[in-house]
Amino acid sequence: xxxxxxxxxxxxxxxxxTLMVAGCSSGASAGEGGSSGGGSGSTLIAYxxxxxxxxxxxxxxxxxxxxxxxxxxxxxxxxNKAQVGDPVPLLGTEFSWNDDGTELDVTLRDGVTxxxxxxxxxxxxxxxxxxxxxxxxxxxxxFEGTATAADDTHVTFTFDxxxxxxxxxxxxxxxxxxxxxxxxxxxxxVIEHPVGTGAYTxxxxxxQAYTLAANPDYWGGEPAVKTVRFISLSGNQAGADAxxxxxIDWQTGPIPxxxxxxxxxxxxxxxxxxxxxxxxxxxxxxELGCTGPQTDPAVRQALxxxxxxxxxxxxxxxxxxxxxxxxxxxxxxxxSFVSDSIAEKQVPMTAQADKSAALLEADGWAKxxxxxxxxxxxxxxxxxxxxxxxxxxxxxLDAITSQAKDAGIEIKTSQSSWNEWTERKGKGNFQLVIDSxxxxxxxxxxxxxxxFFDSSxxxxxxxSAGNNFARYSNADVDAAIExxxxxxxxxxxxxxxxxxxxxxxxxxDMPYIPILTGGTTSIWNTAKFSGWPSDxxxxxxxxxxxxxxxxxxxxxxxxxx
Amino acid sequence: MRYILRKLxxxxxxxxxxxxxxxxxxxxMPGNPVDIMLAKLQQRGGVVTPATRKAYTLLLGGDSTGSxxxxxxxxxxxxxxxxxxxxxxxxxxxxxDVIMQSLPWTLVLVGVATVIAALLGxxxxxxxxxxxxxxxxxxxxxxxxxxxxxxxxxxxxxxxxLARVLGWFPLQGGYDVVLDAGWNGPFIASAIQHGVLxxxxxxxxxxxxxxxxxxxxxxSTLSEDYVLTADAKGLSPMKIxxxxxxxxxxxxxxxxxxxxxxxVVSGSVITEQVFxxxxxxxxxxxxxxxxxxALMQGLFLFITLGVLGANLVVDLLYGLIDPRTRARS
Numbered sequence: 031x032x033x034x035x036x037x038x039x040x041x042x043x044x045x046x047x048t049l050m051v052a053g054c055s056s057g058a059s060a061g062e063g064g065s066s067g068g069g070s071g072s073t074l075i076a077y078x079x080x081x082x083x084x085x086x087x088x089x090x091x092x093x094x095x096x097x098x099x100x101x102x103x104x105x106x107x108x109x110n111k112a113q114v115g116d117p118v119p120l121l122g123t124e125f126s127w128n129d130d131g132t133e134l135d136v137t138l139r140d141g142v143t144x145x146x147x148x149x150x151x152x153x154x155x156x157x158x159x160x161x162x163x164x165x166x167x168x169x170x171x172x173f174e175g176t177a178t179a180a181d182d183t184h185v186t187f188t189f190d191x192x193x194x195x196x197x198x199x200x201x202x203x204x205x206x207x208x209x210x211x212x213x214x215x216x217x218x219x220v221i222e223h224p225v226g227t228g229a230y231t232x233x234x235x236x237x238q239a240y241t242l243a244a245n246p247d248y249w250g251g252e253p254a255v256k257t258v259r260f261i262s263l264s265g266n267q268a269g270a271d272a273x274x275x276x277x278i279d280w281q282t283g284p285i286p287x288x289x290x291x292x293x294x295x296x297x298x299x300x301x302x303x304x305x306x307x308x309x310x311x312x313x314x315x316x317e318l319g320c321t322g323p324q325t326d327p328a329v330r331q332a333l334x335x336x337x338x339x340x341x342x343x344x345x346x347x348x349x350x351x352x353x354x355x356x357x358x359x360x361x362x363x364x365x366s367f368v369s370d371s372i373a374e375k376q377v378p379m380t381a382q383a384d385k386s387a388a389l390l391e392a393d394g395w396a397k398x399x400x401x402x403x404x405x406x407x408x409x410x411x412x413x414x415x416x417x418x419x420x421x422x423x424x425x426x427l428d429a430i431t432s433q434a435k436d437a438g439i440e441i442k443t444s445q446s447s448w449n450e451w452t453e454r455k456g457k458g459n460f461q462l463v464i465d466s467x468x469x470x471x472x473x474x475x476x477x478x479x480x481x482f483f484d485s486s487x488x489x490x491x492x493x494s495a496g497n498n499f500a501r502y503s504n505a506d507v508d509a510a511i512e513x514x515x516x517x518x519x520x521x522x523x524x525x526x527x528x529x530x531x532x533x534x535x536x537x538x539d540m541p542y543i544p545i546l547t548g549g550t551t552s553i554w555n556t557a558k559f560s561g562w563p564s565d566x567x568x569x570x571x572x573x574x575x576x577x578x579x580x581x582x583x584x585x586x587x588x589x590x591x
Numbered sequence: 592m593r594y595i596l597r598k599l600x601x602x603x604x605x606x607x608x609x610x611x612x613x614x615x616x617x618x619x620m621p622g623n624p625v626d627i628m629l630a631k632l633q634q635r636g637g638v639v640t641p642a643t644r645k646a647y648t649l650l651l652g653g654d655s656t657g658s659x660x661x662x663x664x665x666x667x668x669x670x671x672x673x674x675x676x677x678x679x680x681x682x683x684x685x686x687x688d689v690i691m692q693s694l695p696w697t698l699v700l701v702g703v704a705t706v707i708a709a710l711l712g713x714x715x716x717x718x719x720x721x722x723x724x725x726x727x728x729x730x731x732x733x734x735x736x737x738x739x740x741x742x743x744x745x746x747x748x749x750x751x752x753l754a755r756v757l758g759w760f761p762l763q764g765g766y767d768v769v770l771d772a773g774w775n776g777p778f779i780a781s782a783i784q785h786g787v788l789x790x791x792x793x794x795x796x797x798x799x800x801x802x803x804x805x806x807x808x809x810x811s812t813l814s815e816d817y818v819l820t821a822d823a824k825g826l827s828p829m830k831i832x833x834x835x836x837x838x839x840x841x842x843x844x845x846x847x848x849x850x851x852x853x854x855v856v857s858g859s860v861i862t863e864q865v866f867x868x869x870x871x872x873x874x875x876x877x878x879x880x881x882x883x884x885a886l887m888q889g890l891f892l893f894i895t896l897g898v899l900g901a902n903l904v905v906d907l908l909y910g911l912i913d914p915r916t917r918a919r920s
Contacts, residue, residue, distance in 0.1 A: 082863075082873025083693050085681040093628050093647055094682045167650035172642025217650055218683040237692050238869050239768035263763060263867040272867075275755065275762050449882055450621040452630050468633055487641055494626075496641050 072589040073257040074559060077269045077281040078575045080262045083237035088224040090204040091168035091216055097260055100581025101242055102145075102226035103204035106136055106155070108582055112303055112563070112571040113363045114473045117198075118582070121150070121205055121227060127518060131192030134200070138183040142249045144207045146225045152179035157208035159187070159200075167217045171199035171471075192516035195480070198472035202578065229253045229585050238262050254588040255559065273298060279555040282574045284422075288348050288551060297557035301564070303572055304352040304547035305360065306466035307478075310414065310430075313458050314541035315501040319491030322461040323410050328393035329439075330540040332386040333412075336437035337430060339379045339546055346426035350549030353377065356540070357533040358467065358482075359475040360547070366522075367475050369530040372537055377544050386437040403438040411440040414462040415454055418445040423464045426545070455499045458491035463499070466548050476514050476525075479532050482542065484511050502541035507532050559587045594910060602903050609895040614666050616891075617884045618659070624679040624882045625651055631881070651679050666888075675892070676885035680877060686889035689874060694893070696765055697870035700786055701855045701862070704793035709848045711794065712801020716844075717837045719802065720809025731806060734799035746792040746865040753788055760788040763867040789866045797851075801844060808840035815839075842913055849905035853898035 080096070088098040106122035125136040142150040159177035162169040173196070175189040187193075187200060206216075207225055214221075224232050229250065230242035239261040246252045261278065263269055270285040272278040273295060285291065291300035312330055313320035323329045334356075343351045352361075353376045359367040361376060368375060395403040395410060403410040414430075416423050424443070431441040441462075446454070454460045470477020481487065485503035487496030495501060510528040517525050552572045554562055562583065563572045569586060570579040625647050633639045669676060675686035712734075719727045737745065754762040766772065766781040812818065813836055821831045860872035871890065878886035 082877050083869050085678075085684045085689055085692070087681070087684070092682065093632065093650065094680060094684075167646050170640075170643045170646040172640060172645070220683065234771075236768060236772060238765060259768070261764070261768060262869070264864045264873060268763060268864075268867045271755075272763060277763065447621075448630070448880060449627060452626050453621045453623075456626055468639075481640065496644060497639060 072255055073259060074255050074280065074584065074587070075259045075261060075278045076574050076580070077261055077263055077272060077278045079266060079269070079281075079283060080260070081265045082262060084235070084240060084260075084262050085237070086222055086235050086240075087220040088232060089216065089219060089221045090206070091162075091170065092220070093170075097240065097242075097577070098221075098224050098226070098232070099204055099577035100228065100579075101230040101258070101577070101584065102224045102228045102232065103206060104226065104228045104581075105202045105204050105578065106138075107201040108570075108578060109198050109202055109472045110568075110570055110582075111305065111469050111471075111473050111579070112568045114366070117201060117472075118569075121155075122201065125197075125201065127194060127197070129518075131194040131516060131518060132189045134187040134189075134193070134197060136185045136187070136201070138185065139249060140183055142227050143247060144209075144225050144227055145231045145245055145247070146207075146210075148207065148209055150205075150207075150227050151182045152185045153182075154208045155179065155185045155205055157212065158203065158205050161206075161211065161216055162203070165215075165217055171196075171203060173200060173203070175200075194518050195476060195515045197519070198470070198474075202471050228581065230258060230581075233257070250585065253585045255584055256589075258584055273553050279558055280552060280574050281554075282550060282552045282572070284348065284350075284551060285553055288350060288553075291553060297555050298553050299556045299562075300551055300553050301562065301572055302350045302549040302551040303563075303568070304350075304549045305469055305571065306548040306550065307354055307358055307360070308351070308426075308464070308466045308545040308548045309542035310545065311455075311463045311465050311500045311542045312540075313460055313462075313491065313501060314539070315488075315503055318458070318488065318501045318503065320458060320461075320501060322412065323405075323408065324412055324461050326393065327539050328389050328395075329410065329412075330543050332389045332437065333434060333439055334540060334543050335378065335382040335385040335389070336434045336439060337545065338381040338433050339377060341433070342426050342429050343546060345429050346422050347546070347549065350551055351546040352549060353379070354544050354547045356537045356544050357475075358478055358536060358542075358544070359533070360469070360473070363473060364475055367526075367529055369526070369533045371530060372533055374537075377546070381433055381436065383437045386439070390438070397438050401435070401438060402440045409440065410438065411442065412461050413442045413444050414464055415444050415446065415451055415460045416464050417448045417451045427464060456494045458489070458493075458495060458499070458501060462543075464545075467542060472519075474519060475529070476511070476519075479507070479536075480511050480515075483507050483532065483536060500541040502539065504535050504539065507535050557590060559589055561587045595907065598903065598906050602899055606895070606899060609899070610667070610670065610892070611663075613888050613891045613895065614663055617882075617887045620879075620882060624884070627880070627882050628680070651682060670892070675889040678878075678883055678886040678889075680881035680883040680886065686885050689886060690871065690889055690893060693869060693871045693874050696868065697859050697863075697872065698855065700789060700868065700870065701793065701859045702852070703786075704790040705797070705848075705851055705855055707790070708794040708797040709801050709844070709851070712798045713805045713841060713844050715798075716802040716805025717809055717832065717840065720806035720813070720840070721832055721836070723806075723810050723813075728806075731799075731803055734802050736799070737795045738797065738799035740796075742792070742796045743861050743865060745796055746789075746862065749788065749792050749795075750865060753791075761785050765869040785868075789862050789868050792865075793862060801847075804847065805840060805844055808843060809836055812836045812840040845912070846905055846909065849901045850898070853901035854894075855897065 084096050087095050089095055090099045090103040104120045106120060107117035108120055109117050121139055121142060122136045123139050125134060127134055138152055144150055156177045156179040159173055162173050175187050175193065177185055177187050179185055210225055229245055229248045231245050233241040233243035239259055242258045244253050244256045263272060266283040269281040269283055273281060273285055276297065287294060288300050291298055312324040314325060316325040343349055355361045355368055355376055356374060357368050357372055390403050395405045398404045414427055416427055427443045434441045455463055467478055467482055481497040483502050484498060485508050488498040488501040488503055489495035510531040514525060514528045550573050552574065563570055570582040574580050628647055629639050629644060678684050678686050678689050681689050715730060719730050750762060754760045761784065764785055766778060766785050770778045770781055772778055818831060818835055821835050859870050860876060862868060863870050863872040875890050878890060
């Protein structure tokens, strides 16, 4: 056995060598003989960026879960963050709010079974939410209400206060089976044998890879991709190597020369969706203890106009980043939320040094002999914190440094480890930080405003802040965010005035200086599978590590015959 | 006997010092595990709200509770019971489980490679040193060149040429993940096939040191009187080489070998990175970037025990091999 396998490998090696000699650089074909690239045609091999071995954990509520969310455990609805639209029904079929947002009625799908054969009922849903209340440690979405099963297919959620904006979190919560979970501790059980309603079940687990198999009894019909295998490699670089060797079918992360992926590797294609809005976050509030020129809004505005974003995109982001709205509503998918009063709908793509100069000079800054502005003896010099090894951000900062210099602003870069950087950000010990702002559970800018601009998640410098690490604090914005929480997301006319207030303040104060919307690029095998998301059919956000989106994509794919 | 007791006493003190450092060093690092986990979740497209932070803090126990002293006492107490605690980054897995899952890969790969490199290096060194000044001497610069090239670079080049271009070996992984790990033919064959290339890089990178050390010891041993005497007695050159010259020249290499065995546990971070090989190195890297104190302490403990244990064994063995070292007692 041993000898024949070795001989086989040698033969394959010899064959590959012959191919090399004959066809010069046919990089993709060498991979066919690769180890894990084999598999039958309907096995999809995915790499989520897992660095090092897996430790078994299929508990969908655990922060260290390795998988199972979406594929094994389904939520009631799927919210597609990539475009504004109605949520996709999964275990639920429809939902409705009462007028004041204190009651949410959900109708459940009939005839769904758990993968162990038991029937799925409204009791399971009620149990899942009761469990989250009972164990605050698994209540990551902060559910505060009661879920009651009216009958087998109807669940009613009741809340003390209007909870419209809680809807997406609740409807995206994975539902677990009461008959198995009622006897376990969800905070410490790793669920080695997950039982869910999803399109896949766990086939086997090894520290180096785990495999999901199609669920033949899935309510939506057995998916065409029969097997999905998630493998562990040492990091994104190894993932790029595996793409070159043809041993994985889907990875989300950059590879060299990404624009020409299809030319370099004919079996693969790259697709970019932009969702994380890159910013130079400032420690903005002098009242809360921030120090430095960036506490002055005019300086932040001046830096905003000093950037040449076309050049940045080319030099640092391989042209995968895209335009951004200074209001932080995702463009183009959330353009409808942008206030009419905002003159500049998108960030300027070229540097506008005259605007920067006008802003600074109106604010009392004057250019010194060294070409850098100064006011009251203080030079306009700012330090940006960045994580060592984040090469795209570091390159971007190099470019920003020289662009800002043309506008009379001095930028210095300080690199530190991720741990230290996170600590500085949290405690407010920084002037500028390059980072990106993320989206909420639904395609609605409310969530981003709530996370990053609400003063309740800020803190004094020296104390640990929540998401609002820029320490932005504006009573009008706080009030508008609070008012939005009590409004039906469907009532766009009633919501817009509040969005107007927030957006005007955000653009004027600019606590996070917009750069560009960062692209998330997936490289996937279009020769083996078809049906990947595209501009024409953007049915999910294409990122393999975004579990709920990935589950939708696995269901939609069809293997090439 | 007093020799052994004195040695053991010394090792107990060394162990205590190592354990204390092991406790202190991770706590000097900036950041706390909850922040790191949240930042990681957010990077993975997760939604981080104040509620998420609260939940994670509850789950992971938040910042270290209790005074440093009480933490230290309970740390030592737990260690005595063999309890290494719970890993934060792999919560709720026990640190010992996490380590045990990865340790065999490292032990086998780096262990075997170290043994091969040492044996080969010492043998070649003996041969080269037996005839200094001949063409064989060119082996010394050739192998030290390999050791001088940064290891990751050597590994990357070999991976590119042998795996990517020539396709002789698989590029990544420890085995074909379709197979079931265990004592079965296909798995072992696959594991060997995947292990050859990483092992080869380790051997190539470290053989130079062994070869040069052994060769130089051989050269100086050959000028000793007892070698001349043996020669004069008319013993065969092979007999002199094996029983007189090499046997004395190998002593420093034995000590060096024990130390390098101790480092086997820790010595695979880069190999694992380059070849995506499973093992303890990736765990160590992950523990450090995630501020996973318990896992870091567990790993450092294993490394410390490995180094101390190997040294102790050599110290004791040395007394047997070389009577001069226990002369004072």
